Amino acid sequence: MNASQRVPWRTRKVAVAALALGLTAAATTYVMAQQDVSGTDSGNSTKFNVVGDGDLPTKKPKLGEDRAGLSAEETGYAIHVASTDSSVPSDATDVRGKDGPEFLYADLPDLSEGHTGRTAVVALYDYTHDVTYDQVVDLEAGKVIETKKSGTAQPPTSATEADLAMKLAIESDADLGFTTEFEENMGVPLIDPDQVDYVAGAWVFNKTTSKGQECGKDRCAQLMVSTASGVYLNTFDFVVNLSTQKIVRTQ
Structure with missing residues (x-):
């Protein structure tokens, strides 16, 4: 390939499956998130799980052990906290021009980053300003504890x-x-x-x-x-x- 690729690649099948169930855009993101956490999927799986009524959870769910894979509920909560944090502009939009940044992936932070407790890193892309956000979310506290903003970083596609x-x-x-x-x-x-x-x-x-x-x-x-x-x-x-x-x- 002629230019640098950022893997994993993303298939369209998970999104199609979720949308076929009549879920909202937020719900589709929530469903898709289950395939992309903690390195459990390369981006080529067609499996998906529907969680709750499709809305991202706004209340802290039951939390797992510090380095256990993120649950569906934890992932949804992390996305909610990361995307509504004050570090993300209020006029941020996703790839289709809708309100709120594009959710790219959620995962556990690298051990080398030194975060303790139950944390998750959430990658977002704001199409209004062409900016990537890596948000480290403290799931216990329900807040973003670290933000990395870049106008050139290009994480894997959703x-x-x-x-x-x-x-x-x-x-x-x-x-x-x-x-x-x-x-x-x-x-x-x-x-x-x-x-x-x-x-x-x-x-x-x-x-x-x-x-x-x-x-x-x-x-x-x-x-x-x-x-x-x-x-x-x-x-x-x-x-x-x-x-x-x-x-x-x-x-």
């Missing part, structure tokens, strides 16, 4: 970002070659993301491509797409700029 990247690529008028490849292989045009399997990874310009210099400051995603028969399509000549919602040619 499933919602992968969905939007795929949709933008299919609907683009940029005459992308992978759509032609799909039609040649399958005999029908590619008009809907459900026709393919795909994952997306954050993409950052590193001077090995002739274009895409904005990626790093802007939030960009590279897609890996395959047909139902397992044929991988060539998607390495472009990335999707999620900040501007436009296709960026890299070659």
Whole structure:
């Protein structure tokens, strides 16, 4: 691949499964979070769990041992605390332009960071300002105890970002070659993301491509797409700029 990838890649299947149940956007995030905590999933699982009524918990749940994997309830509570903290601007928006930052992942902090007690690190992305937030949440106290803000860090993509990247690529008028490849292989045009399997990874310009210099400051995603028969399509000549919602040619 021509630029630095930040793994794990995210599939769209968890988000689709959650949305099929009629859950809210917050609920979908909450459902997805269960797959991404504590290194329990690489981002390629299609399993999911529905928790409660779909709203993020605002009250402290029962807490596990300090280094035990985060429970669904703990994850949801951590997301709530991190995203509503005063360090996140009130006008923050997610990848679809809705109020509140995009939730990327939740996990236990690295041991090397020296945090004690029951804590979680939550990664968020604010599309209004193109800023990443790493929030360390003290679950016992119910507050953010450390914030790292970056205008260049590009954590792994969320499933919602992968969905939007795929949709933008299919609907683009940029005459992308992978759509032609799909039609040649399958005999029908590619008009809907459900026709393919795909994952997306954050993409950052590193001077090995002739274009895409904005990626790093802007939030960009590279897609890996395959047909139902397992044929991988060539998607390495472009990335999707999620900040501007436009296709960026890299070659």
